[in-house]
Amino acid sequence: MTAILDRIGRAFLRTLEQTGLWFDALWRTLTWLFRPPFDVTEWLRQMVRLGVDSIPVVFLTTMFTGMVLALQTFQGFQRVHAEQFVASVVSLAMLRELSPVLVGLMVTGRVGSSMAAEIGTMRVTEQIDALKALATEPVQYLFVPRVLAGFIMLPFLVVLGDALGIYGGYLVAVKLMHTNPVIYRQNTYQFLDMNDVWSGLIKAAIFGLILTLTGCVRGYYTSGGAEGVGRATTYAVVSASLIILLSDFFLTKLLF
């Protein structure tokens, strides 16, 4: 019994410690963002790496999700003769929920993990110490461009995801299920609100911040050689995904 309590206690303390490190890193990233030098080339490089290079993954994920969603809702709604609402469900679900969360999770797997591995390797090979010795703050040089890239590029990816998901749904409904394309298109917009778009984009920016910062922090506090780097990478993906899913709930509640 005490053994179990002991383990729960330890896990709780570890979580608390990690949370502390995370918010400390967030604070330091924000303060270093506004201190010169502003390494704009590096900012752009990270934006390309996170944004442009993620387009294929985003393309496949959101397009197929839109297609499946149309297929599933169509079959469900058919039973209650509400096929005309498929379009609205697809567009609402993509904009408000699926596109931000799916893009967030996919980019976590693709980019968050590689950030943790990269920075973790720099830690265990003393490159982080070398940065400091060269009077370069690692938070400024490594965290700022990455977190900024996540915060700025995720909304763009999500806009792309929105469009592709809705288009995927349209393809299935019209080409496969032979719905009337004009009505389908109309229903896509009819019940939408600007809020639906905004809430998705705000979520996206926050998810972008979460996944990059988690990757950076996990990498930065790596210890224990190659094995440590592996652990940091795994933890980065797991914890960023969890934080994204948890905060998704609260953000949805908060944003409407």
Place this chain on the structure above:
Amino acid sequence: MISLQHVWKSFDGRQVLRDMSIDVERGESVVIVGGSGTGKSVTLKHIIGLLRPDKGRVVIDGVDIGSMKEVQLNQFRRRFGMAFQEGALFDSMSVFENIAFPLRRHTKMSEAEIRARVEECLEEVHLHGVEKKRPSELSGGMRRRVGFARAISLKPEILLFDEPTTGLDPVISDVIAELITEMDQKLGTTTVTITHDMKVAFKIADRVAMLFNGQIVEQGSPEEFQRSTNPIVRQFIEGRADGPLTDVD
């Protein structure tokens, strides 16, 4: 100029430095020797503030860097150059970019000036035609020399070298030793060097200090050090397997 005062440092319950003190004067070249794992690298990292002492003070030019904020410390480190034991080159950059890194960040040099300075630095450590190579394509000794070149590129006031000649052939070792002496004499650089190579140590040092059991147990000019009767020093210089050095642990 550099003063470690009663520094204590432990890692996971293992005491590495215990009440360690050493002073380095401006323009002096001090060599720290000692067995493997005795805390030489740890000492060097305290001087540049990469590690903070558990107890005691690290004072550079009258300023206690142990109590400095990270931002101030970052500024302060511009006066330092450090060559790491394993090179610690940035492996996402070419050799050229590695050496140009401090120049780009801390000077307003033009691209042409940077190019010239990088070439000069590589010339000093006798490396040719490696500018475009990645650190992973270099041998251990070459990496160490690039790390050395990167450390000196800004001509800092204080230079810290962690085993700069380990793994280099005797000729290149001597080149590096000459270079350290030259910077010491021409530019008045203050240097702290760690080395296992007694030949190099005696060549570059104004003073040699021996680290043992977390403390400096003996220090003096190369001549004094060589004549020392301290059994720990004698065993180290003569490289014998039995003696007080090998009795502990």
